[in-house]
Amino acid sequence: MKLIIVDDDPLVCQSLKLLLGKEPDLSVQGTAVNGKEAVGLCTDDTDIVLMDIQMPVMNGIESTKIIKVKFPHIQVMMLTTFRDEQNIRHALNAGAAGYVLKSTPAEKMADQIRALKTGAAILDPDVFKTIMQPAAGMPEGLTAREADIVECVAQGLSNKEISEELYLSTGTVRNMLSIILDKLELRDRTQLAIYYWQRKK
Known part of the structure; x- marks a missing residue:
């Protein structure tokens, strides 16, 4: 080889x-x-x-x-x-x-x-x-990949920037973000970012 x-x-x-x-x-x-x-x-x-x-x-x-x-x-x-x-x-x-x-x-x-x-x-x-460890500070309902997206949103990244950071298509990021908001019963990415930082305290 x-x-x-x-x-x-x-x-x-x-x-x-x-x-x-x-x-x-x-x-x-x-x-x-x-x-x-x-x-x-x-x-x-x-x-x-x-x-x-x-x-x-x-x-x-x-x-x-x-x-x-x-x-x-x-x-x-x-x-x-x-x-x-x-x-x-x-x-x-x-x-x-x-x-x-x-x-x-x-x-x-x-x-x-x-x-x-x-x-x-x-x-x-x-x-x-x-x-295999669950994502720190995230509820059990989120997958590790979804937790990665939440963290990126909290850092202020756009969907395009998240797609480049996580090697996903922008469409996948958009769909996963929608799923995350539904799971956490949040309205938008601003609420999602606030949610993240409150859990990090």
């Missing part, structure tokens, strides 16, 4: 290249320090991209979206120190098929890469716990 490793820390790239390169069935095609470079390195022969999230020039989530459009066969595994729910959801919505922590031992990571190539979705156990 041919891999590309993407991380803005050159030491991380070189360490992973050295460790994973020892696996007989894994070959590192190249390394990149940002998402833009990663997109440029991908070819029809690339199988897996190990992708950091927070990087300069272009972050890993934006890069993943572009890669999945240009090369649908490439499996992207997010490799990060972040466990927060928003990053996890954004990465998975962008098309990532895996999300593991940088603290994962190289041997285990190699096995996860092999599993990813077979079509399995890989989530680190700690990451899985994070994503």
